[in-house]
Amino acid sequence: MSTPYLCPNCKSNRTRFNIIEQHVKSVKLDPQTGDIIEELEQSSLDPFHISYKGPYYKVQCGICGSIEDELSFIKRAQLS
Incomplete structure (x- = not known):
């Protein structure tokens, strides 16, 4: 996470982001x-x-x- 980000949607934000960590829990449900x-x-x-x-x-x-995926923000920053 020490890579610059740029929002691929609004294309102006380089500083304000929320990092979402995904923790997977596999389950079986009652139908x-x-x-x-x-x-x-x-x-x-x-x-x-x-x-x-x-x-x-x-x-x-x-x-x-x-x-978006983190990679989308990284790639957008690399293109600018």
Whole structure:
């Protein structure tokens, strides 16, 4: 996170951002109630449960509110 950011949406913000850390929790839900039946460890997922492969960080622009992957903000800053 020691890389400059530039909002890919409003293209003016370089200083005000919200860093969103994503913490994955794999679960099995009851289909009728939506209650959590079981929390699953990433190492013990069954063959029908795909593990999360998304980014660890998301970034929100503190000016326009746009939320994107961190890489989008980094790449936009590199282009300017």
